[in-house]
Amino acid sequence: MLNKKGLFVILGFLVIFAVTHFVFAPEQFSARLVGTTMLGGVAFLLMTTSIVLSTRLAVFEDWFGGLDRVYQVHKFTGVFSILFVFAHFIGVPKELPAGVDPTVHGLVPSAPLGMVSLVLLVLSLALALNRKISYSRWRPMHKLMGLVYLLVIGHFMTAPAIFFERFSASGYLLIGAAILGLLAFLYSVLGFNKRNKTRFKLETVNSLERATEIVLSPIDKSLAFKPGQFAFVEVQGKGWTEPHPFTISSAPSEDGLRFTLKVLGDWTRKVREELTPGGEVVVHGPYGRFDSTNARSRQVWLAGGIGITPFLSKIRAMNPGDEREITLVYAVRDRSEALFLSEIEEKAKELGNLKVVLLESGLGQFARVDIMKEKLSGSLDSYDYFLCGPKPMVKGLSKDLKAGNVPKNSIHTEAFEFR
Ligand SMILES: Cc1cc2nc3c(=O)[nH]c(=O)nc-3n(C[C@H](O)[C@H](O)[C@H](O)COP(=O)(O)OP(=O)(O)OC[C@H]3O[C@@H](n4cnc5c(N)ncnc54)[C@H](O)[C@@H]3O)c2cc1C
Incomplete structure (x- = not known):
């Protein structure tokens, strides 16, 4: 669930800027000029927010409820900034404000800088939304947004309305933000955003049904994490591209780390086909707030396919005597796709407080609220829900649970996607 604290902070900054801009506007x-320059300023502050969030500082994880949420807000602030840029562009008077010398203005490049930035921003939005472009190709292009940001700073610093008034209160705010x-x-x-690097040796690569498990042992020190957290995995060696995020599927008490990777694209296929034990793997993290320890004692953990990984860690960390009542709903196409099912069923027998419900869509058993109701002993709203799986499934279930009177703050979801 998205924690609202961070959103209020962003909104607070925008309101302070807007009010300052209006109150101290030159007579x-x-x-129209005050309003449209305010829209431009808001666009710039949203861009700044987007850039600041990509630093991955721990405080933002607390404010927004995990790094996956931080990246969602990073994306939305980026997209919204473009909308504000458009509104600013359409509305801003094209004639010079009173008192601006056209000869002096002709020497500053504000308008062309603004136009180039606008074109590049629209282009970047189109690239980001085009799912046909692979993540590894899109990422380096996305980094060029830093240059666009420089152009935007150039635009507003030389804009006639701000240039001559930049030492106004709202101008100071923009300069501070820049x-x-x-x-x-x-x-x-x-690369400072890749904090907490821990070096591991690759011990084992296990081929599973359409997935691969890698087992790592620490080289210098182990990694402290909570069940449900994820980390970026960076294989050392030629030909291995940027770090990829995966949920840690082992328990914190284990000596090493385990990740379970569904074979999806180039990188995960390369892991399955080419990775051999013995090499070095750097793990960045841990990140994430998919934590069930402070939730109510009756919990439903719903895993769709590879979405089992955070629950694997939680189950592996459970001990007899645990007083919670956990129902794991494991939704897969067919039984063969249910990774680690026998281990989970064994552990359920040992624990006594973990009930496993397997849903096979191939047999017409879908993860739906009415099916869940049949499997639960209490009413829907007496449970806390933890959902991880394909986006449409998680979205649909969250909606149906809310419609079934489950409070929003009892539904916790994990997104396996940043872009
Ligand atoms: C918080 C989180 C936890 C995850 N946990 C697991 C897990 O436990 N098991 C599992 O199988 N998958 C997990 N994923 C998904 C996993 O990261 C992608 O499936 C994997 O990176 C795909 O890489 P690829 O090159 O093989 O596929 P591609 O086809 O290149 O990518 C498929 C999608 O994966 C994402 N992706 C690819 N590369 C990166 C990257 N470097 N950084 C961020 N996202 C990327 C993009 O959304 C992309 O559209 C998780 C993702 C996130 C965000």
Whole structure:
């Protein structure tokens, strides 16, 4: 669930900027000029927010409820900034404000910088939304957004309405935001956002049904994490591209780390086909807040396919005497796709408080609220729900649970996607 704290902080900054901009607007500025420059300023602050969030600082995970949520907000602030840029572009008066010398204005490049930024922003949006472009190709192009950000700073610093008034209160706010945004950009580009690197040796590569399990042992120190957290896995060696995020599927008490990777694209296929034990793997993290320890004692854990990984870690970490009542609903196409099912069923027998419900869509058993109701002993709203799986399934179930009177804050979801 998206924690609202971070959203309120962003909204708070935008409101402070907008109010300051209106209150301290120069008298000779028309209402249209004040309004449209305010839209441009908001667009810039949203861009800055997007850049600042990509620093992956731990505080943002707390504010938004996990790194996956931070990246969702990073994406939405980026997209919204483009909408504000458009509104600014359409509305801003094309004639110069009163008192601006056209000769002096002709020497500054504000308008062309604005136009180039607008074109590049629209292009980047089209690239980001085009799912046919692979993540590994899109990522380096996306990093060029830092240059667009520089162009936007150039645009507003030389814009007639701001240039001559930039030492107004709202101008100060924009300059402050620009410094923050540039520092955040450098922080990410120089790799400081890949904090907490831990080195591991690859011990085993296990081929599973359309998935691969890798088992790692620590080289210097082990990694402290909570069940449900994820990390970026970076294989050392030629030909291995950027780090990829995977949920840790082992229990924190185990000596090493285990990840279970569904074979989906180039990188996960390469792991299955080419990775051999003995090499070094760097793990960045842990990240994420898919934590069930502080939820109510009656819990439903719903896993769709590879969405079992956070629950694997939770189950492996459970001990006899656990007083919670857990129902694991494991939704798969068919039994053969249910990774680690026999291990989970064995553990359920040992624990006594873990009930396993297998749903096979091939047999017409779908993860739906009415089916869940039949399997649960209590009413729907007496449980906390943890959902991880394909986006449509998680979205649909969350909606149906809310319609079934389950409070929003009792539904916790994990997204396996940043873009
Ligand atoms: C928080 C989180 C936890 C995850 N946990 C698991 C897990 O336990 N098991 C599992 O099988 N999968 C998990 N995933 C998904 C996994 O990261 C992708 O399936 C994998 O990176 C695909 O890489 P690929 O090159 O083989 O496929 P591609 O076809 O290149 O990518 C498929 C999709 O994976 C995502 N992706 C690819 N590369 C990256 C990257 N470097 N960084 C971020 N996202 C990327 C993009 O959304 C992309 O559209 C998780 C994802 C996230 C965000």
